[in-house]
Amino acid sequence: MSDYFWYEGIPFPAFGFEKEILEDIGDKFVVRDEDTIILTYPKSGTNWLIEIVCLIKSKGNQKWIQSVPLWERSPWVESQIGYSILINQEGPRLITSHLPFHLFPKSFFSSKAKMIYVIRNPRDVLVSGYFFFHKTNLVKNPGSLIEYFEWFLKGNVVYGSWFEHTRAWLSMRERDNFLLLSYEDLKQDTRGTIEKICDFLGKKLEKDELDLVLKYSSFQVMKENKMSNFSILPEVMIPNSLKLMRKGTTGDWKNHFTVAQAEAFDKVFQEKMIGFPPELFPWQ
Numbered sequence: 613m614s615d616y617f618w619y620e621g622i623p624f625p626a627f628g629f630e631k632e633i634l635e636d637i638g639d640k641f642v643v644r645d646e647d648t649i650i651l652t653y654p655k656s657g658t659n660w661l662i663e664i665v666c667l668i669k670s671k672g673n674q675k676w677i678q679s680v681p682l683w684e685r686s687p688w689v690e691s692q693i694g695y696s697i698l699i700n701q702e703g704p705r706l707i708t709s710h711l712p713f714h715l716f717p718k719s720f721f722s723s724k725a726k727m728i729y730v731i732r733n734p735r736d737v738l739v740s741g742y743f744f745f746h747k748t749n750l751v752k753n754p755g756s757l758i759e760y761f762e763w764f765l766k767g768n769v770v771y772g773s774w775f776e777h778t779r780a781w782l783s784m785r786e787r788d789n790f791l792l793l794s795y796e797d798l799k800q801d802t803r804g805t806i807e808k809i810c811d812f813l814g815k816k817l818e819k820d821e822l823d824l825v826l827k828y829s830s831f832q833v834m835k836e837n838k839m840s841n842f843s844i845l846p847e848v849m850i851p852n853s854l855k856l857m858r859k860g861t862t863g864d865w866k867n868h869f870t871v872a873q874a875e876a877f878d879k880v881f882q883e884k885m886i887g888f889p890p891e892l893f894p895w896q
């Protein structure tokens with residue numbers, strides 16, 4: 613079992629991250645106006661959104677998504693591999709990140725780069741995270757959902773507290789270069805949400821191109837795509853038995869939380885997210 617790599621009080625995965633890079637990211641990494649950034653708290657639908665944005669860029673052509681690993685198409689800026697790809701990449705870049713607001717490249721905040729931030733019911737994020745992280749060798753493994761539940765509420769999980777992450781990034785929601793989406797909206801109205809992303813990115817797709825984006829980013833097709841389903845990652849990081857594409861549903865937390873856990877979660881949510889309009893959280 614691995615522990616975390618800690619930076620500025622935030623737990624990061626045990627492999628693939630280093631202090632010098634995280635320092636450089638905050639101060640020296642230059643976000644360019646033409647970049648597109650996908651920002652999420654882990655287990656919120658990050659990889660789904662990456663697949664969608666890649667397909668929008670290729671107008672529904674599946675060649676790119678089926679020949680290049682997802683983490684090379686839209687590298688995680690905070691990881692060693694992602695950072696080295698991005699600093700050497702010319703032209704408009706697709707950048708992924710799970711970084712909390714205060715650790716993200718400062719250059720972004722004065723740039724015109726577009727950011728898409730996806731939120732998901734944190735109860736489902738918790739359950740999805742538990743089933744993923746209790747098997748990886750990337751982070752401290754929880755022994756049980758009960759244990760992970762406690763860690764999650766305290767923010768003692770990879771990338772820190774969901775509540776802090778979300779509160780801070782939501783402060784950007786009125787900006788023109790920030791698109792707020794939810795996993796729930798993506799599930800409920802996939803086509804409409806993809807159209808919203810196209811508008812935001814200034815991409816006009818024909819109906820048949822949009823149909824292809826929908827088809828190739830669907831749960832079933834992504835599940836089979838080796839370049840997107842994590843199956844080609846080294847066994848030492850992600851065991852073969854571990855599936856990124858687990859259920860892909862909303863509300864799975866109801867199958868796992870006890871009544872007492874559901875109540876405890878509600879209480880923390882109300883306390884921590886006070887001041888935000890409830891309509892921001894479509895699962896409520």
Ligand code: A3P
Binds near residue numbers: 653658858861
């Ligand atoms: P579950 O574990 O609830 O199934 P991330 O990419 O941020 O790690 O999020 C992973 C979650 O997104 C997993 O949720 C996964 O199944 C879901 N997901 C990934 N691709 C999806 C798709 N095409 N459609 C719906 N859900 C998807």
